[in-house]
Amino acid sequence: MLAVFAHPDDAEICAGGVMAKWAAAGREVHLLILTNGDRGSSDPTASRAELAATRRPETEAAADVLGLASARVLSTHDGELENTSVIREAVTRRIREVRAETVVSCDPTAVFFENRYYNHSDHRTAGWIALDSCFPGERQPAFLQRAARRGPADPGRVTTCGWAGRTSRTTSRT
Ligand SMILES: [Zn+2]
Numbered sequence: 001m002l003a004v005f006a007h008p009d010d011a012e013i014c015a016g017g018v019m020a021k022w023a024a025a026g027r028e029v030h031l032l033i034l035t036n037g038d039r040g041s042s043d044p045t046a047s048r049a050e051l052a053a054t055r056r057p058e059t060e061a062a063a064d065v066l067g068l069a070s071a072r073v074l075s076t077h078d079g080e081l082e083n084t085s086v087i088r089e090a091v092t093r094r095i096r097e098v099r100a101e102t103v104v105s106c107d108p109t110a111v112f113f114e115n116r117y118y119n120h121s122d123h124r125t126a127g128w129i130a131l132d133s134c135f136p137g138e139r140q141p142a143f144l145q146r147a148a149r150r151g152p153a154d155p156g157r158v159t160t161c162g163w164a165g166r167t168s169r170t171t172s173r174t
Contacts, residue, residue: 002030002100004091004130006081006122008037008055012062014164015104023067030098031063031071034126039078081122083129091133099157105130107163134158
């Protein structure tokens with residue numbers, strides 16, 4: 001299983017329980033965070049470089065507590081996540097490397113949470129990136145061929161996408 005989220009702490013907040021449960025049951029659970037969290041503070045004096053340097057070991061420590069097999073944090077700046085072929089290739093490559101059958105991410109269609117909150121653009125974008133990286137990215141052998149050359153060349157393993165956040169459907173078949 002591969003969890004794909006936007007910021008350090010998103011995965012623990014959105015899916016920490018299920019990741020720990022699956023890891024405890026013997027499933028191999030991997031985490032991929034798409035931004036470095038360098039704007040993730042309400043302190044206006046916080047150094048972005050220090051935030052990023054703090055968030056990475058925090059993510060790794062949390063992964064240890066949850067029993068995850070791996071945790072990676074990409075270097076995209078917080079708040080600047082875009083659904084590009086470069087980042088889809090990185091996600092597709094990671095899906096193939098860990099031979100994921102299940103991918104979990106944010107529901108990209110979840111925008112408004114009643115009148116309390118509207119969803120961060122990075123969260124929605126992470127969901128679209130995860131979705132597009134499963135199909136056509138991971139599913140189609142001829143798609144993102146550079147990713148195929150760098151990872152196991154046996155696409156088509158992902159059978160389930162799970163969505164964290166409010167939505168009418170929580171899973172979908174690829
Ligand atoms: Zn977040």
